[in-house]
Amino acid sequence: MSRPRAERTLLKEHWVLDPVSRRAGVATIEVHSGKVARLEWRDGVAEARRAFIEGAEPGPKDPTRLVLPALVDLHAHFRQPGAGASEDVASGEAAAAHGGYGAVALMPNSEPAADHPALLRELTRTTASRGVTLMPIAAATLGRAGRTLAPMAELAAAGAVAFSDDGSPIADPALFRSALITAGALDLPLIEHCEDPALTKGGEAADGLVATALGLRPWPAVGEISAVSRNIALLRDAIRDEPRARLHLTHLSTGAALDAVRVARAEGLPITCDVTPHHLSLTDAWIAGDQRWAWEYEDRHAPNLTPTADAYNTNLRVCPPLRDASDAAACRAALRDGTASAIATDHAPHSRERKEVEFGLAANGIAGIETALSTLLAARAAGELPLSLVAALLTTGPAAVLNRPALARGLAVGGPANLVVVDLGATWVPSRKTLIGRSINTPLLGKSLTGAVLLTLLNGEVAWKAE
């Protein structure tokens, strides 16, 4: 399906930030025939470069309309094939466009798992009526069962951008090492969900005050940390045989795991990691009904533990679980110091049937691709993350993890017009009416968010436009 091409789009005097060309400031952009036809910095290019370097942010007198290059997501679940009641490629793509995303890597947790070249081809052929680039991540092992390597070379030829058994960590260390080496020989990263299931079995909420008070089964931090440590040791060993082996750890949630990655990166190991918008902005106290942003605690260990009427909201059940304010702060610190080089949504839509159940029986996951940018803008407004960093973590950061710079080509005259326009002053409330994905399992339902996507252009065409 092709959309009518908007012949011309004029974005006059917007606040523009481009982490690729490294420029920021007020500019006018004209889009024509799918490309950026004109990009004029009001105060000149030199000033835009200086403003970027100095970390300029839009001030009160500046335009509230922000333009960024279209966003890139490393980690989403569009549930196709297998769970169309929760999401499919079409609804997921629409949700992505609403979130400002132009490229999305899809995890292989479908039914059946994306472990066969035909399945990957089918997925990329299904496409993409709005023009979002869909990038399949193939299963590392057959059926994501952790017993036999998937046909990685064939999967790479069919378009896999990475390998992962996301949601089912590869328990067997020898198999994990083989997966690293085999993926490395194909020059693709292995993406790992770090969890030791023997430690986290039955876990409902992060081990800590909230779980204790609410009687939820504890999911201890060490369940993540021990897996991270093991995987780093295996990576160190694997690169002796295959120097191109690369390991990316997804949705890290604990300060100690991020510390381990920091040390491994300092050592020079080929390791990267991401964190999610929810782990850096929410805490486990939300399960009790204490709905403050993670940075709003004066004392990081002083949540309100008395359950409110909204307590035990299953839209907060996620793996790894939400943690306390100090772990959320560690996620933001890791982004600031470069330990984590991308923000990934882990967009995990679930139908009502899988969420309108007892907390401990609910499916894990948050549908987050439509609220990611607003969440990060809240962190930015609180002084937690500078705007230029947010932009990089949502564009060049994930593109670098996949070693695909073409995913984030920035805003350049003559280049494809892939961009998102955000009204920094607009507030919106996530609800069944405002969200367009098939599932709305987000804890942000009913919360007022600042920063609304007005327009997503992909190759100059409207992928999403606010009414």
Add this chain to the structure above:
Amino acid sequence: MPAAAAPHRHLLDVAGLSWSDLKLLLDTTEAARRILRSPAGRVDALKGVGVTTLFYEASTRTRISFENAAKALGANVNSATVASSSVGKGESLVDTMKTLRALGSNVIVLRHERAGAPWLAARVFDGSVLNAGDGWHAHPTQALLDLSVLLRNIGAEDGTLRGRRVAIIGDLLHSRVVRSNLHTLRAAGAAVRLAGPPALTRGFAEAAARSGGVTLCASLAEALEGADAVMALRIQRERLDDGEVSSLESYREAWGLTEERIAAHAARGCVVLHPGPMNEGVEIDPDVADGPRSLILEQVAEGIPVRMAALWRTVRGDAPLIVPATAKVNS
């Protein structure tokens, strides 16, 4: 019904109840006790109100005392037992709540093996939900009856538990009884001393450090020191399978309540409680359970008036439970 108009439409938890909320429930319990002692032993105060006990876990005393309490108030009582709430087996909790509402239930008394289940039930039900125990989390009416029994037996002159020490011993991690008792005992002003095998006190050191008046002790003797009351918690066989306790013998050796230990460490006149069902000879010796310190049968009996008060409060709010004149004469 808007929540603001009926802040106590449900009884999901004792956390968050103030001392005056608790006092009102205890005063209502007193009125309920007088009704039970009257010649009729019942009133028609909740005539026409449909009360359903919906239990996803086995229970004898809680279920029967809720049913007797509802009958003593004149309610229509029925019960539903569900073997398991596993996903994919049978009807979901939400659908069950809607079904029961359509069948005329106004009040659901819910026992469930998962923490938080009553919150889900309350969100989809326009009547009242009473939590009869949710997983490891809360057992509000048990804590209320324990409080009522403790106030009667070791209460201070001002009608609180100020200056009193209450020890709770055993498997804290899996215990909804201890979690709810911590709220009510602290609201009543008691000092609470906790102890149990380290694998089964997980999280409680951190929680105790954060709350005034609660201490996690390293040994039974330390927890019993000067205690005016001690409550033993049930140890379940699953704890052996999970490797959290090596044997019942070793458990008794370290944590079992014996007369010698109580006499050696606790205050004179220290009373003994147990939420039941008991493993006699493991967490509590038979001569303690059946001995002069024991309030265990009093706890069981207290369940009926306390649950009458809880039912009354959720259905009728702050209205007083009127005791018939004849009952007053006979009380």
